[in-house]
Amino acid sequence: MLMSLSRxxxxxxxxxxxxxxxxxxxxxxxxxxxxxxxxxxxxxxxxLAIFTGDKPFGATVATLTYDPSKVEILSVxxxxxxxxxxxxxxxxxxxxxxxxxxxxxxxxxxxxxxVVARIxxxxxxxxxxxxxxxxxxxxxxxxxxxAMRAGSxxxxxxxxxxxxxxxxxxxxxxDNSPLADRARRLRxxxxxxxxxxKLSDGRLGEVRVRTKGTSTVRDR
Amino acid sequence: xxxxxxxxxxxxxxxxxxxxxxPVSSAVAFQIKVDSGIVQTGERLSLSVxxxxxxxxxxSEYQWTFSDGQKLTxxxxxxxxxxxxxxxxxxxAFAANQSLGADEAQISVVEAGALAPAAFxxxxxxxxxxxxxxxxxxxxxxxxxxxGGLIAVDADILGNADMDLDGRVNAADVALMQKAVLxxxxxxxxxxxxxxxxxxxxxxxxxxxxxxxxxVDVKVDGRSAPQVLQAVRGYASFVVPDGVTKGSxxxxxxxxxxxxxxxxxQLAILDPVAMPADAKADVQHFLTxxxxxxxxxxxxxxxxxxSLSLSDSDSMALLAAGDASLKEMRxxxxxxxxxxxxxxxxxxxxxLQQGLYANGLADFxxxxxxxxxxxxxxxxxxxxxxxxxxxxxxxxLKSAVSKTGAASEIxxxxxxxVSAVALVGAARLRQPKLLALIELCVNLSVPIxxxxxxxxxxxxxxxxxxxxxxxxxxxxxxxxxxxxxITFTGVEQLxxxxxxxxxxxxxxxxxxxxxxxxVIKHNAALNVLSQIFAKFGDKKYVDFLESYVQAGVSxxxxxxxxxxxxxxxxGKLCPDIRLxxxxxxxxxxxxxxxxxxxxxxxxxxxTAKYYCAPAGPLFKSKIDLKGSKALxxxxxxxxxxxxxxxxxxxxITMGDNGSALDDIYEVxxxxxxxxxxxxxxxxxxxxxxxxxxxxxVTMRGLAAPDGIGTYFIxxxxxxxxxxxxxxxxxxxxxxxxxxxxxxx
Numbered sequence: 001m002l003m004s005l006s007r008x009x010x011x012x013x014x015x016x017x018x019x020x021x022x023x024x025x026x027x028x029x030x031x032x033x034x035x036x037x038x039x040x041x042x043x044x045x046x047x048l049a050i051f052t053g054d055k056p057f058g059a060t061v062a063t064l065t066y067d068p069s070k071v072e073i074l075s076v077x078x079x080x081x082x083x084x085x086x087x088x089x090x091x092x093x094x095x096x097x098x099x100x101x102x103x104x105x106x107x108x109x110x111x112x113x114x115v116v117a118r119i120x121x122x123x124x125x126x127x128x129x130x131x132x133x134x135x136x137x138x139x140x141x142x143x144x145x146x147a148m149r150a151g152s153x154x155x156x157x158x159x160x161x162x163x164x165x166x167x168x169x170x171x172x173x174x175d176n177s178p179l180a181d182r183a184r185r186l187r188x189x190x191x192x193x194x195x196x197x198k199l200s201d202g203r204l205g206e207v208r209v210r211t212k213g214t215s216t217v218r219d220r
Numbered sequence: 221x222x223x224x225x226x227x228x229x230x231x232x233x234x235x236x237x238x239x240x241x242x243p244v245s246s247a248v249a250f251q252i253k254v255d256s257g258i259v260q261t262g263e264r265l266s267l268s269v270x271x272x273x274x275x276x277x278x279x280s281e282y283q284w285t286f287s288d289g290q291k292l293t294x295x296x297x298x299x300x301x302x303x304x305x306x307x308x309x310x311x312x313a314f315a316a317n318q319s320l321g322a323d324e325a326q327i328s329v330v331e332a333g334a335l336a337p338a339a340f341x342x343x344x345x346x347x348x349x350x351x352x353x354x355x356x357x358x359x360x361x362x363x364x365x366x367x368g369g370l371i372a373v374d375a376d377i378l379g380n381a382d383m384d385l386d387g388r389v390n391a392a393d394v395a396l397m398q399k400a401v402l403x404x405x406x407x408x409x410x411x412x413x414x415x416x417x418x419x420x421x422x423x424x425x426x427x428x429x430x431x432x433x434x435x436v437d438v439k440v441d442g443r444s445a446p447q448v449l450q451a452v453r454g455y456a457s458f459v460v461p462d463g464v465t466k467g468s469x470x471x472x473x474x475x476x477x478x479x480x481x482x483x484x485x486q487l488a489i490l491d492p493v494a495m496p497a498d499a500k501a502d503v504q505h506f507l508t509x510x511x512x513x514x515x516x517x518x519x520x521x522x523x524x525x526x527s528l529s530l531s532d533s534d535s536m537a538l539l540a541a542g543d544a545s546l547k548e549m550r551x552x553x554x555x556x557x558x559x560x561x562x563x564x565x566x567x568x569x570x571x572l573q574q575g576l577y578a579n580g581l582a583d584f585x586x587x588x589x590x591x592x593x594x595x596x597x598x599x600x601x602x603x604x605x606x607x608x609x610x611x612x613x614x615x616x617l618k619s620a621v622s623k624t625g626a627a628s629e630i631x632x633x634x635x636x637x638v639s640a641v642a643l644v645g646a647a648r649l650r651q652p653k654l655l656a657l658i659e660l661c662v663n664l665s666v667p668i669x670x671x672x673x674x675x676x677x678x679x680x681x682x683x684x685x686x687x688x689x690x691x692x693x694x695x696x697x698x699x700x701x702x703x704x705x706i707t708f709t710g711v712e713q714l715x716x717x718x719x720x721x722x723x724x725x726x727x728x729x730x731x732x733x734x735x736x737x738x739v740i741k742h743n744a745a746l747n748v749l750s751q752i753f754a755k756f757g758d759k760k761y762v763d764f765l766e767s768y769v770q771a772g773v774s775x776x777x778x779x780x781x782x783x784x785x786x787x788x789x790x791g792k793l794c795p796d797i798r799l800x801x802x803x804x805x806x807x808x809x810x811x812x813x814x815x816x817x818x819x820x821x822x823x824x825x826x827t828a829k830y831y832c833a834p835a836g837p838l839f840k841s842k843i844d845l846k847g848s849k850a851l852x853x854x855x856x857x858x859x860x861x862x863x864x865x866x867x868x869x870x871x872i873t874m875g876d877n878g879s880a881l882d883d884i885y886e887v888x889x890x891x892x893x894x895x896x897x898x899x900x901x902x903x904x905x906x907x908x909x910x911x912x913x914x915x916x917v918t919m920r921g922l923a924a925p926d927g928i929g930t931y932f933i934x935x936x937x938x939x940x941x942x943x944x945x946x947x948x949x950x951x952x953x954x955x956x957x958x959x960x961x962x963x964x
Binding site: 082194 | 358360362364365368370394399401886891892896904921923925926927929952
């Protein structure tokens with residue numbers, strides 16, 4: 001596995017926490033890069049994706065919720081997947097973003113992880129604050145217009161501050177640490193996810209956290 | 221104009237236009253008489269018997285049987301209906317328990333407040349494509365796929381997706397459907413205009429307008445619109461009130477139903493336009509422009525259609541119809557000119573002038589001054605039937621009709637503004653002058669609205685350019701046939717209606733819908749006009765509307781002539797534009813690539829044969845072939861097609877090879893997922909054509925419930941030259957593996 005160790009301190013933290021079984025299955029919505037650091041007033045993008053499995057994407061209705069006193073949604077634009085794009089309509093109201101994404105271009109693609117929207121954000125919270133954007137999918141269709149299962153929605157988080165771009169110290173997280181809790185909300189159990197957190201030297205950096213799933217059978 | 225008719229029918233029916241139904245059998249000496257053939261749900265309808273000269277036996281009892289289950293007796297009865305639809309009525313007469321015969325009639329029951337039944341061509345269930353009586357995500361996807369050409373949907377059903385009532389279904393309608401789905405509402409909430417001036421007509425849609433029986437008001441920056449036309453459930457148009465001025469921010473438009481604000485929109489108020497001081501001369505100038513636009517449209521229609529082999533009789537009929545239309549317009553103009561020279565003429569001209577400018581006359585003139593001529597084809601061009609003949613004809617037609625379409629909108633809006641001001645404004649015109657002005661509007665509206673309807677048909681046909689190839693990935697020593705095509709977006713509707721169903725279908729369904737949509741969006745005065753004529757007992761408007769409904773407008777282009785012309789146009793054009801595109805000569809369009817990007821050999825059949833560049837130090841595996849073509853109005857369209865050279869088949873196989881089958885992965889090449897599964901899978905594969913040289917393949921973990929992602933990947937037809945291990949147990953969600961392969 002090639003990880004971006006050159007940029008950030010990395011640590012795989014195995015967390016033995018009992019969780020409901022969860023995996024990135026068909027119908028799940030999640031953010032491609034779910035944990036980002038942005039200075040107050042700075043702007044960044046969060047790509048929202050849905051996993052369609054091996055059948056082509058048709059349409060989805062999804063909702064994001066957030067605290068409008070801590071982050072502004074500057075724009076919501078169409079997601080791009082290689083040469084494929086989706087048609088998007090979005091409605092931003094205080095604390096809620098609703099999107100309806102359609103695939104008018106193909107009955108065969110895209111498949112798999114399909115980026116449906118790019119959300120441009122600007123945090124207004126205090127330095128060091130963690131701002132959470134929650135996602136939920138209320139309906140999704142394949143390109144043949146049959147219903148996709150209603151999947152889970154995973155969070156994105158914005159840490160207000162400047163992320164360090166150099167390798168710093170490592171961090172060991174306890175099984176029940178706040179870091180583990182955060183990781184489980186960004187990705188399904190059994191995932192590895194880069195989480196932005198304050199490192200031991202006080203700077204913001206990425207720690208890669210791996211959560212443990214609930215299967216009792218070890219998959220070896 | 222259809223919409224207002226309904227309001228009028230239900231109003232007028234209370235006064236005089238009662239319907240007497242023809243009896244089933246001429247031997248029966250009685251008939252059903254109903255107040256109206258159309259009734260709203262819950263509204264009580266009176267029915268009675270009209271007795272004629274029979275065989276001497278007088279009926280002693282009449283029995284009424286309705287298809288919704290109601291049964292009544294008596295010579296005069298009344299009935300109300302709870303559900304929309306068609307109700308059949310049977311009247312049977314008896315004497316001494318002997319049936320003397322029966323008569324039957326049919327009543328259209330429309331939803332209360334739904335003023336336009338299906339007969340008028342408007343969507344009865346806006347946005348409902350799948351037939352479940354609701355606008356949902358499935359409907360939006362169906363409409364998107366249909367407008368994208370991915371699936372075929374029956375034109376009548378797809379018509380329900382015409383959310384902006386412009387007579388066609390396109391991306392704008394899909395976007396409106398998405399907006400409705402966003403809110404989980406039966407209709408979107410939207411203004412159809414971004415900007416306007418006082419006196420302009422603006423249309424809107426809102427689910428709040430589906431509520432019936434309540435007053436509807438529109439306020440712009442707190443000022444009530446002088447008139448609001450709610451012709452179709454869910455839709456309304458209004459005149460921007462006087463006194464609203466341009467501010468630093470858009471004006472607030474409030475939809476007020478039953479005294480409650482239900483929607484808020486924003487409307488940019490435009491600066492007032494400087495108007496020539498001589499209003500009479502300016503109005504006359506517009507009428508001259510209108511005349512010229514009609515002449516141009518008739519000329520364009522006639523020349524394009526006749527040059528496409530119309531029969532002599534058809535051509536003559538069209539010529540005659542065009543002449544009649546112009547004659548009617550000119551007659552009205554003469555009358556109007558006489559009035560302008562009389563007392564109040566100046567005030568009348570001022571009002572009309574204000575309405576014309578409020579609804580876009582200045583823009584109309586600016587647009588007209590632009591050069592619309594087609595860019596001349598390159599001198600070196602190879603003769604090309606599509607580009608040299610069909611495209612210029614279409615462009616000329618589009619240019620001509622866009623003028624009349626715009627004029628129609630201006631005139632409709634102006635008449636709305638004039639009648640609104642005349643009715644509620646401080647400077648009331650005296651009654652005879654007002655009527656004369658309205659008569660001008662009505663008379664001019666007949667030819668101009670039909671011209672506008674034709675323009676709405678032709679205008680959306682938008683030529684474009686695309687390049688296609690029989691294959692875009694080429695193996696060693698392979699070549700591809702490349703075609704350049706002129707696409708005609710929007711032509712499908714014309715072709716499907718005109719060729720498969722004949723011109724009548726165009727007229728009955730599409731033009732009807734277009735005209736209704738035009739009225740709703742561009743004219744807020746028709747109900748006012750109808751009230752005026754009803755009040756003054758003038759049946760002219762009623763007659764006009766009825767004649768319009770029957771598509772038998774007597775004094776202008778006839779229904780047969782219009783449908784025949786369009787049908788012929790479609791019949792001649794569509795075979796050349798199968799599937800909305802026609803091949804153009806590639807040599808005139810596609811640029812020869814650079815020497816290291818391959819070679820194009822132009823063929824006698826108008827195609828080009830593409831060969832990849834030979835292997836060498838400058839060899840490029842991926843190149844874009846580019847083309848360009850000047851289309852309507854000289855606008856240059858560009859197109860490209862990406863070719864991948866010297867490809868070889870590469871089979872990628874991957875899966876979960878752990879003890880527990882619980883992991884999901886996806887494989888990405890060139891930014892696109894090419895292989896994945898909907899659940900854990902032991903092995904799955906795909907064969908791709910990949911170019912010679914090195915390619916990076918990415919494998920991403922998506923599910924590993926136990927935190928252990930055991931994976932494998934293998935390549936056939938390519939050598940693995942580096943990257944992550946081809947198998948392992950750490951490919952969990954959030955992690956990726958990269959593999960570099962070399963295709964020889």
